[in-house]
Structures are given as structure tokens and as C-alpha cells.
Amino acid sequence: MNKILVIGGGYGGLRAIESLQNYADIAIVLVDQNPYHYLQTEAYGYIAGQFDVHDVAIDLQSWCEGFLNVTFKQMKITSVDLEAKIVSSEDESIAFDYAILAVGARTNFFSFIEGLRENSYGVKFLNRAFNFRKEFEELLYHKLNTKVGENPQKYNIAIGGAGLSGVEVAAEMAYVLNNYAKTIGVRAKDITIYLIDASATILPGTSSFIIKNTHKRLEKLGVKILTNAFISKVDAKKIFFKEGEALEYCFMIFTGGIKASPLTEAIKCEKNRINQLIVDKTLNISGDKNVFAIGDCVEMRDELGAILPPTAQMAERSAEYAARAIKSRIEQKEPEPFKANIMGIFVALGGKYAVGEVFTFIKVQGYSAYLLKKAITYGYYKGLKLRINTGFKNRIGNKILSV
Template identity: 50%
Template sequence: MKQIIIIGAGYGGLRAAEHLCKNKNFHITLIDKNPYHYMQTEVYGYIAGRFDMSDIAIDLESFTKGLGTNITFIQSEVTHIETSKKVILTSGESLCYDYAILAVGAKTNFFSFIEGLKEHTHGVKDIQRAFAFRQAFEKRLSDKLQNKKFKRSGDLHIAIAGAGLSGVEIAAEMAYTLKRYEKILAQCSHNLKISLIDAAPTVLPGMHAYLIQKSTKRLKKLGIAIYTNAFISQITQRQITFKDQTKMDFDFIIFTAGIKAANLIATMDTPKNKIGQIIPNSMLMVENYENLFAIGDCTQITDQQSNILPPTAQIAEKSALYVAKSIEKSEQDQPLKPFETKIDGVFIALGGKYALGMLYNKIKVEGYLAYILKKLITRFYRFGLELKVNAGYNKR
């Protein structure tokens, strides 16, 4: 039986596991440092208090048990991969493989050139940070509510640094929540403010003009103050200083302006780009390592015109399926074709039951219909995982 190790149980790792475990000639070991799969794409709703923990986390032990008997889950952190030896070291053991898939994703890039960034901001790339942010948000709302009885003591100002997909979704959902508070809690909710800040000239830099224009309009309608071309040079506990020396006070701040590859990649001797992502060959194989493939956010993935694609769950899953099929082909001595991909569509949640979508760079969807379509995609993804979790839970 061939031993396949998948490192990382994110969107890419799970898709690869689901496909490969159908082949009974393979034994799959899925390794993750956490006991759960984190649905990052839903974190905007969790932070704003609309979803709870069970909407964003899936138990990996039950999930793998539900997948079959030829897959094992190990909760451990992979610390090293031996070059050309097909050996993986975790914090507790060393494991040999015939094929391995690197799917360790990315983490928030707390740029060192912004003084105080890591110390004073929240990221959302892991559950603990999202949880801390949600708690801070709820605490401030609760404090604000208390001001009804006592003397009101000033504004609540949330700053979101980074107006890419995640920053925009979080800002919109929080603003929507605050709007609800405004109606229900009346005057004690006055002066709640959200600012969305980016160094680029627009929100959603690099996306289609339609998405940029419509999102900007919606964000403004939700009362969000947008600051573009705004370069942050320093952050202290309660204040941002911009490059032009202007200052902005805030109550708390979230940072979503950049990612870099997960820590493990930094230990590897293979070509990488400036955010530390692996540059694999056209078959997504990692140079200097035998039978090791790289997928998802830890990898630089390009389209047919050699444009670097933004890191998304969609591309993580597509690359995972391609690699899983490549492993099957290798076992049958079939030649591998280069990985070719493109983004099929983008959906952006913009607060409440409003979303925007763009399919195949042509078809535009807006409002409630886009919200329903986005929800369906997430529900479909989650439903597939839950079926396995339920089956696995009953086997415990």
C-alpha cells in the first residue's frame, strides 16, 4: 500500500484527502497542527457575531473517521521535510512517504516596516485571533450599551487595515451589525464608526472594476469611512500614524493587508517568491524534494498567461484535485500534464443579505441573489464535510 502524507487540513488538504481515500491502494495520513478545519471564508460572520464557532470549525478526527479506514489523522506540527529522502518530521515523530502534499496555507504578514503592527492589531488567519477580535468587539458594544445608564464616554472606532476581500467582508458585516444596533439600541449606539484603510488607490485592489465600484457604494451606504492611498507607518495601542504624519485614533484595529507562506515553508530549500510561497514546477512539484507536491496558499500559482493568482479557497481546492489525480496517474505510469487553472468566479459578502458576484469575468450578480448563491456555495461545501463528520462521530 502506498503511503501518502497530506500536511495541512485546510481547503486544499481536505479536498485532496477526500479524493485520494477513494483509492484503496493508498493509505493517507492527514496532519494538522490543529484538531479542527478552519473555514476562514466564513470568519467575517463569526467576528460580527452572526455565526458561531460551529459555523467555522470542523472536527478533523470525526471527519477522517467518516472518510474511511485507509485514512488517519495526526494532530501535530510538521517541523521539517528532508530533501530527497521522503521523510517528514513532526514535533513527535518521523514519517516516511511515497508521495506527500504540502498544503500548509499562509499566515498574516505583519510587515516589520510598520512599527507596532504585530503588537497592537488582530489578524483573522487563525481561530484564536478571530476569537480575540470577536470578544473585543462584543466587549466594546457591551461597554457602549452600559453608557445608556451612565454618562456616555466617547466614540467606538474600529479600524480595518487592508481593503482586500477579507477586509471588505469584515468591515461590511460589522457595519451592518452596528446599523442593527443603531436601530434597536437607539441613542446608546450613536458614534459607532468603522474605517477601512488601504495603501492602494481603491478597495479590492486588482479586482474587476464592477466589483470595486459596487462594493465602494455599498460600503459607503453602510457608513464605512474609506481611506485609500493611505500608507500606515506606525501603530500604537490606540493610534495610527500615516506616512504623511496624519494621525487616526481607534478603539481597536484588525489587520488584513497581507499574507505570507506558513512557517514550515521558510525551513525549506526550494525556490520561493517574495512572500515566501513555493514556486513549484508546472506540475506543482517542489524542486529538491522527491514526490512532494505543493498546493493552495503556500504556493505561487499562475494562470495560462503567467499571471499570479490571488490565494483563494477555490484555487486551493482546484490545485488539490489536480495533484490527487497526478498521484494516481504516477502510480499508473501515465504522463502528467501541467496544471492549468483560472478563477471561475468571485463572491463578496457585503453585510446582511447583500453580496456581489462576478462569474467567468463576465456575469454580474448583485444583492439578495448574489447572497443566496454565495450561501449555496458555502452550504454545499459544508454539507459535504458534515456528512463525513456525522458518519465519523457515530463510529467513535
């Protein structure tokens, strides 16, 4: 029996387990520092109050119980001994035959921007998104209570980073504010969303179709877009730029960069400047044929050697590959190299509106794009729920048997 350890219950880790489960003679252990799987891709709706916590988090223990050969352990891994094939937390160690590192990434609050970490929120962790959601709710509540006739105060919400996550959060909040303007009155109109990026464009690295249509939608929602705007300092009240006037803000979210999970610092192998692991053609680190790394904690490159953006999609593709590669290695066969390619992109742009592209030639926008994106996320969430239901039935069944 081979023991396979999956570290990280994010998009990559869960997909790896789904792909591994049917192989014979294996026992899988999933380890995560949190008891839940966080659906980061839905964070934009959670922050803006459109989704609830049960829409963006599921219990890992219940999910694992949906399999016959998977156990879950809540542990924060602090070291990985590649030679001894052991991982450890502060108080426990686990040995493995094969390991998949799927520990993801966190927000990179750049240290060269003074005050950024102290004065802004990230969305890569549920607790951070939760705090930001509370701030947003409180602001709306405060606005709702503005006395009739009183001069309304103006507020700016700043989003640093106009990549996929920043754009989605900005659009959803602006959409909510527009809707509130209809129900709680014009006071919500005194809140302006600023989307700030140092690049010359929003969504750098995506196609002109995606950029142009996203821009149009954001402007229609009233989002103020500041490109070529390099943030140099943030204090409790203002955002300062390398050039131009400072922007007063009430709260700020930063989505401008990531760095790999701190665990990668404890692993002796090659890394890039944001601590992502450098893998070989079969996604192994340090040439170790039993240890695979997938998802956001890895520097992913396409067939031409270009670095790919970290996405759930890529985490899942690399997870499926790692599962197949483990099966090949167990059968003493050498796996084919991993081919990383982006199949498509969908950007949620507030309410029932999205922009998307599949295989670069199918281009959709508006309600149809929203429906396609929704179908993908619904399919994903439904799959998680079905597994939990199976786990529940397994548990009840075991109880009846043991009576």
C-alpha cells in the same frame, strides 16, 4: 500500498483527501497542527457575532473517521526531508511515498510598519479571530451600559487592508452596528469602522463591477474608506500615516498581506519574497515528482504568468489536480500540466447582501448574489458534516462489531 501524506487540514488539504479517497491501494495520513479545520472564509461573520464557533470550525479526527483509508494525526511539522521522504515534528517522524504540502499562510504583519504586530489582530487563525470577536462584543457591551444623558464616547475600529477579507469583515461589522442601532439605541452609532488601504482602490485586482458596487454598499453601511493611505506606524492609541493626520482607534485588525506558513522556511527549495513555494507545471517542488504543494503556501500563476490571489477556490482546484497527478504517477503516467484559472468571486457585504461575478460575464449583486454565495458555503459545510456523520456511524458500527 502507497502512503500519501497530506500536511495541512485547510481547504486544500481536505479537498485533496476527498479527491484521493476512491483510488485503490492507497493509505492517507492527514497531519495538522490543530485538531480542527477552520473555515476562514466565514471569519467575517464569526468576528461580527453573526456565526458561532461551530459554524467556523469542525473536528478533523471525526471528519477523517468518515473515510475508510484516512487517519488523522495532530502534529506540528517542523521539517521536511525531501530525499529521505520523511517529515518530522519535535517528537515524531512520518515516512511517505507521496506528500501534499497544504500548509497555507498567515497574516504578514509587515516589519516596516512599527508597532503593527503588537497592536493589531489577524483573522487567519481561529484564536486571533476569537480574540477580536471578544473585543467587539466587549465594546458593544460597554456602549450598551453608557448612562442615559452621559456624553457618549466615540470609538473607531480600524481594518488595515481592503482585500477580500478586510472588506468582508468591515461590511459585516458595519451591518451589525446598524442593526444594533435599532435595538440598543443610538449609542452604537458612535462606533465607526475605517477600512484602510495603501492602494488606490479597495479590492485591487478585481473588476470595476465588483469594486464599484462594493464601494457603494460599504458607504451605505457607513464604512469610512481610506485609500492611498500608507500606514507608517501604529501605537496603542493611534494609527499614523505617511501623509495626513493620525487616526485614533480602539482596536485594529490587519488583513493587508500574507506570508506562507513558517514550515516553508524549513524546506530546501525555491521561494518568493513572502516564502511561498515556487512550483513547476505539475505543482511539484524542487523537481521532486512525489512532493506536491497547493493552496496559499504556493505562488500561483495563471496561464499568462500573472500571479493569482490566494483563495480557497484556488486551494481546492490545485488539490484536485494534485490528487489526479498522484494517481497518474502511481500508474507510471505523466500528468497534464496544472491550469490555474479563477472561476468567479463572491464578496459578502453584510447581512443578506453580496456582490459576485462568475466567469467574468455573469454579474450579480444584492440578495441574489447573497443566495448564490450562501449556496456555495452551505454546500461546503454540509459536505463536511455528512462526512462527520459517516464517521460517527463507522465508529458506532465498529463498537457493535467488537462487542
